[in-house]
Amino acid sequence: MPTVFLTGFPGFLGSALVERLLDRHDDETTVTCLIQSKYRAKAEASADEIEAEQDADGRIELVEGDITDAELGLGDDYDDLQDESVEVYHLAAIYDLTMDREPGKHVNIEGTRHVLDFAEGADVDRLHYVSTVVVSGLYEGTFTEDMLQEGQLFGNYYETTKHMAEVLVQQRMDEIPTTIYRPAVAVGDSETGETQKYDGPYAFVEMLLDQGDNAVIPAPRGASNSEFNLVPRDYVVDAIGYLSGIDESEGTVYHLADPNPPTTTELIKTFGEALGKKRTLVVPYPKGIVGGLLESLSPENDLIKGGALEYQTWSASFDCSNTLEDLEGSGVECPDFEDYAGNLVEFVRENPDIDEGAMN
Incomplete structure (x- = not known):
């Protein structure tokens, strides 16, 4: 059975995004969420609630794993899940400006490398990677969606790890069909x-x-x-939900930021x-x-x-040209x-x- 593979559930963005993915795909397609064992109870409760609301009983599958492991902690299930996956959404990361270097490196950088390996081996239709606008670091001026390695310095190790992770993603975009999303500071709905x-x-x-x-x-x-620059969660999720479903988004980087x-x-x-x-x-x-x-x-x-x-x-401002162009007519826009x-x-x-x- 085909499945959409997602990391970062039951997190702030991941939980809401699963709802959009169930809506988009037919009843024969499941969403498989890689979860940490410590969040098992929370993940089960969230999955049950979403399935009930979406009338999608049995379409969310939870598998325990660890993106810091080369086989994502899946063991013997790795190959089977890889064969079934048609899309990958990678949201899992440590979002903490005060993170320690070692866990930050293992989760944000090496974890992304392992998800890339999984996506390439699965020959997915698309990898959707959630980055962040802080890959701009301390860049001064307008940071565009086609910019990444501009010689900028970074204010903390979180920025450094997310920048290095996106570099890995962009280096493999010739082998893996990819869309990258860079949200601004996400706040509530x-x-x-x-x-x-x-x-x-x-x-x-x-x-x-x-x-x-x-x-x-x-x-x-x-x-x-x-x-x-901050954006509400529903805008980020609605934008990813729409953009990830259009052919034009392949190979594109989107700033999910407030244009004003x-x-x-x-x-x-x-x-x-x-x-x-x-x-x-x-x-x-x-x-x-x-x-x-x-x-x-x-x-x-x-x-x-x-x-x-x-x-x-x-010191940076964020150009949103790709986002505004491809969201035009969708009804999705960042509120003031x-x-x-x-x-x-x-x-x-x-x-x-x-x-x-x-x-x-």
């Missing part, structure tokens, strides 16, 4: 605000919630002129308005000073961990941040105890 974890820009919401009607948020100098992003200052003030603040004052400081200030106040704050402060004065910011903060208010360690 634009309609419901739902998310699995609070990180990145949610730190601003946290700081604002801790203050009264008049809030003061420190930000590095230049935040008022620097784009903070807010500046960091605008983002903070929009969050403030959504939280009903009478006034949100963004106070500029030299980056070194604000980093020290934040660290003294909250060492674990997501605004400073792993070099996250750099994203408040992001100010239109869904209220839904994000309302979800945080109603769900203050989301586990920060939840998988992506």
Whole structure:
């Protein structure tokens, strides 16, 4: 029986993407999700829920494995699954700016190499690889979808591993039909605000919630002129769901980013308005000073961990020409941040105890 092979389930993007794949393929095609044993119970619950909602009983198959193993931890099942796979979606990665070097290397780089080997041996119709816009590193200026190795430096090891992984993918695009997706910073659903974890820009919401009607948020100098590119989960999943189903996407890189992003200052003030603040004052400081200030106040704050402060004065902007061209007429488009910011903060208010360690 033909199957679509997917890594990264039951993660933030993977769970939603499985629903789109079941819709697209006929009833004879299953979706096989490679899962870690520690997420077995969560994966089973998610699969049961999706199958019930999609009237797709038995079409999601869960196999325990490990992308850091050359045979994906599948043992004797490797060859059979390879023979049955018609498409591969590779989403699994460590998404953590503070990751340790060894697990980051094994999962993000070597894991991608092993999935590439699997896809090539399976002779799949397409490999769909989820990268990230942070492969741009500290590049200054407009980073286009055909750029990758531009001599850029990197702000943390997460950026380095994702860049190296995409280099591996692009090096094998002549042998494996491939589409690459580079999402910007993913936040909750634009309609419901739902998310699995609070990180990145949610730190601003946290700081604002801790203050009264008049809030003061420190930000590095230049935040008022620097784009903070974030996108809601439903846009990322809808875009991948559509683009992965068209012939034109083969061999293409897509920036799944906001073509009209807010500046960091605008983002903070929009969050403030959504939280009903009478006034949100963004106070500029030299980056070194604000980093020290934040660290003294909250060492674990997501605004400073792993070099996250750099994203408040992001030196790159992201051209989305391929994405906009190929999504035209599909009905899929990135909503304006100010239109869904209220839904994000309302979800945080109603769900203050989301586990920060939840998988992506």
